[in-house]
Amino acid sequence: MDISITLGFRAMEDGLGKPIGVLTTSAGKPVEVRETVTLNTDFFNNQFFWDLQTASEHERIPERSVHARxxxxxxxxxxxxxxxxxxxxxxxxxxxxxxxxxxxxxxxxxxxxxxxxxxxxxxxxxxxxxxxxxxxxxxxxLPVFLYNSPHLFSPAAHAFKRNPKTHIVDSTARLDAVTLTPEILHQILWLLSDFGIxxxxxxxxxxxxxxxxxxxxxxxxxxxxxxxxxxxxxxxxxxxxxxxxxxxxxxxxxxxxxxxxxxxxxxxxxxxxxxxxxxxxxxxxxxxxxxxxxxxxxxxxxxxxxxxxxxxxxxxxxxxxxxxxxxxxxxxxxxxxxxxxxxxxxxxxxxxxxxxxxxxxxxxxxxxHPKYRKTYNRDGLPPVLDNMKDAPNYYQNSFNGPVPYVDVAKPKEMASLKFKQSIDLGESSYFYNTFVNTEGKRNRMALNIANIAVNAIEETQKKALELLYLVDRDLGSRVAAALPIAEAQKLLGFPKLVLVEENPRTYDLAPMCQ
Known part of the structure; x- marks a missing residue:
C-alpha cells in the first residue's frame, strides 16, 4: 500500500520530503537551531519552547457530547x-x-x-x-430515531454512556431506560438486529x-x-x-x-x-x-x-x-x-x-462559513473575519446595512401538530415481523439482546423480558432461551471463542425505507 495513503502525509518526489521554509515562533520570529533544545537554555527567554509548551496545554477543544468519534x-x-x-x-x-x-x-x-x-x-x-x-x-x-419527546434526549444519552461511578458501560442502566420508556425500544431492536453493525x-x-x-x-x-x-x-x-x-x-x-x-x-x-x-x-x-x-x-x-x-x-x-x-x-x-x-x-x-x-x-x-453572509452581529471570540467593517451594527438603520428579502412562495399557514402520543409497541412488533423475518435473523437478534441483558441485574432482566414478550411472544421466548447461552459465553469469555471468518452480509437497499 502506498505510504502516502496509509499515513496521510503529502507525497514528495524523493520519498523523504523537503523543508517548506524556515521554522518560526507563533509570532513569526525565525527560530535559531539552539532554541530547539532545552540544554543550557534560558527557559523564560525561549519563545519557541513556550510556544510548544502552552500550545500543548491548550490544543484541545470540548469533545462533542454525542458523535464524538x-x-x-x-x-x-x-x-x-x-x-x-x-x-x-x-x-x-x-x-x-x-x-x-x-x-x-x-x-x-x-x-x-x-x-x-x-x-x-x-x-x-x-x-x-x-x-x-x-x-x-x-x-x-437507522431509519427510525429513539424518541419523539425532546425531554428524553438527556436521559437517553446518559443511560447509554458510561456509569458516573464505575465509568464503564452499564447494561443495567441501558435496559432500565428501555423498560421505563418503551417508545425507544423500536430503534433499539433495529440496532440489535442484523442492521446494527x-x-x-x-x-x-x-x-x-x-x-x-x-x-x-x-x-x-x-x-x-x-x-x-x-x-x-x-x-x-x-x-x-x-x-x-x-x-x-x-x-x-x-x-x-x-x-x-x-x-x-x-x-x-x-x-x-x-x-x-x-x-x-x-x-x-x-x-x-x-x-x-x-x-x-x-x-x-x-x-x-x-x-x-x-x-x-x-x-x-x-x-x-x-x-x-x-x-x-x-x-x-x-x-x-x-x-x-x-x-x-x-x-x-x-x-x-x-x-x-x-x-x-x-x-x-x-x-x-457559507458562500454569502451579511449580518448585524459583531465581536466575540475570534474568528471575526472582517467584522462587517463599517456597516451599522443594528437593524433597522438609515445607512448601508443588509436588508431582508420577500419570499412570495413562503407558506401562508403555519403547520400545527395536534396528536396524542401513543406509547405502545406496535412499531417494534411491525419491525420484528417485517424485517426480522427468518430464523437466522431472529436467533442473532435474540443472542444480541441476551448478551446485553446478561450483564444487567436480575430484576432488570425480568422487566426487559416482559417488555419483549409484549412486542412478540416469539421474541420474548427466543431471548429467554438465549440467556443461558449468553451466560455461558460470558463465563468462557468472548476473546477465547474461535472467530469464524464471515463475509459481510449484503442487503437490498429498497426495504430500508419501507
Whole structure:
C-alpha cells in the first residue's frame, strides 16, 4: 500500500520530503537551531519552547457530547433529476448542477478515542454550501430515531454512556431506560438486529429522520423524508465478524474511507426523498411526523434528487473535521423544515452546543462559513473575519446595512401538530415481523439482546423480558432461551471463542425505507 495513503502525509518526489521554509515562533520570529533544545537554555527567554509548551496545554477543544468519534471528507452534490415540482430550493434544481459539500461520519455514543466497527448507530452529516446559505442534513444509519419527546434526549444519552461511578458501560442502566420508556425500544431492536453493525462508512445508508416540509415556487407544500442510499451496496456484519475486524484494525471504518478516496475510488450516495402531499396528511391512519416510526407502504412515493460524491480527503483533521459545526436548523428557501417538537428543540440545542464547543463565531470558521453572509452581529471570540467593517451594527438603520428579502412562495399557514402520543409497541412488533423475518435473523437478534441483558441485574432482566414478550411472544421466548447461552459465553469469555471468518452480509437497499 502506498505510504502516502496509509499515513496521510503529502507525497514528495524523493520519498523523504523537503523543508517548506524556515521554522518560526507563533509570532513569526525565525527560530535559531539552539532554541530547539532545552540544554543550557534560558527557559523564560525561549519563545519557541513556550510556544510548544502552552500550545500543548491548550490544543484541545470540548469533545462533542454525542458523535464524538468520527472522520470527514469533501465532495459535491450533483442534481440528476428534475424535482422543481416539489421544491424551489436552488440546490436541488437544475440537472447537472454541482454544489460543494463537506461530510462528517461518526458513531453516536463513543468518545473521541473509541473504536470503529461496533454495534452502534452511525451518522452521515452533510453540509451543502448552497447559493442560498448552508444546508445541513444530520442523518443516522437507522431509519427510525429513539424518541419523539425532546425531554428524553438527556436521559437517553446518559443511560447509554458510561456509569458516573464505575465509568464503564452499564447494561443495567441501558435496559432500565428501555423498560421505563418503551417508545425507544423500536430503534433499539433495529440496532440489535442484523442492521446494527455497518461494514464501514462507505457501505452505510443514512436517514435525516424527520419529516421535512418542502415548498415549490407556487407555494405548494409537501412533506418528505430524505434518504442517502449508498451506491457501494449496504453491507452489514455479525458480532463475531466485527470483533475480528476490531482486533485487526480498530480504526477500520476511518482508514477504509480515507484509503478509498486517496486511491480515487470515490464513494457515493443516491439522495432520494419519500413524498406525501400536504393535503394527504389528514387522511393517514398513522402519524407521519413520528421519528420513531416508519412511513407505511402505499402512502408515499419516492423520487431521486441526485448523487452525493466524496472525492477529497481533509488536509488537516482538526481544521477540516473537528471544527465542523452542524445544525439541523441550517435550512434554505424551499425547505422550511420539520414541524415536530423534537426538531424545534434541536434548532436551539445544536446552536448552543456549537457555541460552547467552538465559540459564538463558529459559523465564521472556514469549514462552516457559507458562500454569502451579511449580518448585524459583531465581536466575540475570534474568528471575526472582517467584522462587517463599517456597516451599522443594528437593524433597522438609515445607512448601508443588509436588508431582508420577500419570499412570495413562503407558506401562508403555519403547520400545527395536534396528536396524542401513543406509547405502545406496535412499531417494534411491525419491525420484528417485517424485517426480522427468518430464523437466522431472529436467533442473532435474540443472542444480541441476551448478551446485553446478561450483564444487567436480575430484576432488570425480568422487566426487559416482559417488555419483549409484549412486542412478540416469539421474541420474548427466543431471548429467554438465549440467556443461558449468553451466560455461558460470558463465563468462557468472548476473546477465547474461535472467530469464524464471515463475509459481510449484503442487503437490498429498497426495504430500508419501507
Amino acid at each position: 468520527g472522520t470527514g471528507a469533501f465532495g459535491y452534490f450533483e442534481v440528476t433529476n428534475d424535482v422543481s415540482k416539489y421544491t424551489k430550493a436552488d440546490v436541488f434544481n437544475g440537472i447537472g448542477k454541482r454544489t460543494p459539500v463537506v461530510v462528517r461520519f461518526s458513531y453516536l455514543v463513543q468518545n473521541r478515542g473509541g473504536l470503529d466497527i461496533v454495534r452502534e448507530t452511525g451518522a452521515l452529516t452533510a453540509k451543502f454550501y448552497t447559493n442560498e446559505g448552508n444546508l445541513d442534513f444530520l442523518a443516522l444509519s 455497518f461494514y464501514g462508512y462507505r457501505k452505510m445508508n443514512a436517514f435525516p429522520i424527520h419529516a421535512y416540509e418542502i415548498v415549490n415556487k407556487h407555494g405548494d407544500s409537501y412533506y418528505v423524508r430524505f434518504n442517502f442510499m449508498t451506491e457501494q451496496g449496504l453491507e452489514l456484519l455479525t458480532d463475531r465478524a466485527a470483533m475480528a475486524f476490531r482486533a485487526y484494525d480498530p480504526d477500520y471504518a476511518t482508514r477504509e474511507l480515507y484509503d478509498a478516496i486517496a486511491a480515487g475510488n470515490y464513494p457515493s450516495w443516491r439522495l432520494d426523498m419519500d413524498i406525501i402531499p400536504k393535503s394527504h396528511i389528514p387522511k393517514l391512519n398513522y402519524n407521519p411526523f413520528d421519528m420513531s416510526a416508519l412511513w407505511r407502504n402505499g402512502t408515499y412515493h419516492t423520487v431521486t434528487i441526485g448523487r452525493l460524491v466524496l472525492d477529497r480527503n481533509p488536509e488537516n483533521n482538526f481544521k477540516d473535521v473537528e471544527q465542523m459545526a452542524f445544525n439541523p436548523g441550517n435550512l434554505v428557501p424551499g425547505i422550511p423544515g420539520p414541524v415536530d417538537d423534537a426538531f424545534k428543540v434541536r434548532r436551539f440545542s445544536y446552536r448552543d452546543a456549537q457555541t460552547h464547543r467552538l465559540g459564538i463565531n463558529h459559523n465564521k470558521i472556514e469549514r462552516n
